[in-house]
Amino acid sequence: MAQRAANKSRLGALPWIAPALVMILVFVVWPAFEMLRTSFQEVGSTGAVKGWAGWQNFATLIQNPDLPNVLIRTIIWVFGVVFFTMIISLPVAQLLNAKYPGRKVVRWAIIIPWAASLVMTSTVWKWILDAYYGVLNKIAMDLHILKEPIDWLANTKQSFVWLMVVAVFVSIPFTSFVILAGLSTVPHDIMEASKVDGASSWQNYRAIIFPLLRPSLFVAAVINLINVFNSFPIIWVITGGGPGYETDTTTTLAYKISFRDQDVGQSASMAAINFAIILVFIGLFLKASKNQEQS
């Protein structure tokens, strides 16, 4: 104990946490600061800073004719994907939790989209959706749902729906495992007692299990909001945000403006707005965790 006290008194926590702190400051805080600063600078296409630009970059961004649609699409993207992910993950978690032969194999199968590289998952979806050689058209035609093959990615609205389907597909595993963890905290005797009372399983679910799952659901929803908002590989691989900017979200738009159109200033202002949105989500998350601590 004496040693502990001695250890505490001199340098305190610093030798232990300093490396972590340095990494965070240099590679997370600094880029964030650099990005915010760049959004107020005039930057040439080579990346050289020409001087301060005030709010000019933001003005250029607001006048960007593609921005309104990208904003609307981003809202649809984020809330649509998270909503369907949550709704589907609830029964998926029930199925992962129930007892039947081969449950372990089913759990492994659901882990795959979570573990596998998003880029590769997106690539195979692009291939599945291919107009000529894709297996989706083959299945649809064999089942007589379609007479002719469809180019699923030809029409912007349609391809955006497919992007959302893929995003839901890859978000369900994490979400259902969080809900599964929540289900395991539902005390067994509570379930048994309500069964004895003769409550049907649906009544059971709504009245007893669902309220107990609420904290896990909230956490899963907020983490999903952030992840889906930041989602990049799905859109990038399958449509590239195109044609034009017609399937872009603010995240892919910021990337495109910067690394394709070479307008670093405008891109930084888009990214700064994205940054602020994520901060709001993080605030929600912190609030959720506080509430949980209290309960």
Added chain:
Amino acid sequence: MTTLVVPKRHKRFTGKKVSLTISAWTMGFFFFAPYLQMLLTALKPKEEITAIPATYFPKKWAFDNFIGVWKEIPLMGFLKSSFIISLSATIIVIFIAVPAAYYVARNNFRGKKLFLLLVLVTQMFAPTALVVGIFREIVKFHLVDTYLALILIYAAFNMAFSIWILSSFFASIPQEIEEAAWIDGCSRFTTLTRIVLPLALPGLVTAFIFTFIAAWNEFVIALTLTSSPEREPLTVGLTSLIGQYQVQWNYLFAGSIIAIVPVVILFAMIEKWLVGGLTAGSVK
């Protein structure tokens, strides 16, 4: 050896149980199906890939695609880059997260809350959100198109998970065990390496595997910061093949399978710890 025979209720295979099993298996198959399609495409000979109408199964199973892939695409180079980057980032994370997690688990100190908040915020920020800033910083450091840039960034952004998971493991080890070691004359450092770390081995393994996979799968930063093919990791290297004139889907997917299978197995091993680490800060 005596066998205890417990009279069991007769197992009933009711309709409910059967429909539950069928729906669960169907669901499992649905999540597996895209990867099955990946595998089946990887096993088709070149001429069957572009057959119209498409086929479900290869007519001729081209298992040699998994040999040919090494010659047809620079898979070895991509694997090497991915491996060097992921392993280095992981080792850095472990060396940085262990002391921080240990101290956080065992001590209260001024600024602890602030430090943990900073860690949590780091976890929430995917590098995608900061890629514009990261690129400008890396240009300043003259580290564009180096392994080092990717290694450092992956280490920084994936540290949080390891700090959470390790500190929860450290906190679960009784303090008395350590105190006994101190009385026996062990220094704080040897206590950590000889007593605490072996006890927290599952946590270390989880942190190691998680960081490795996160780095292995990362795409945006690698896409932005690498420009020469020999330094491209798998995610960027394989997708760059799509842009080329004729996509060799069978080789592309053979490469993807080789990249995915070990990762899925490792991920399944640490599955039970994952949720706790990823929702840390809220689930205590």
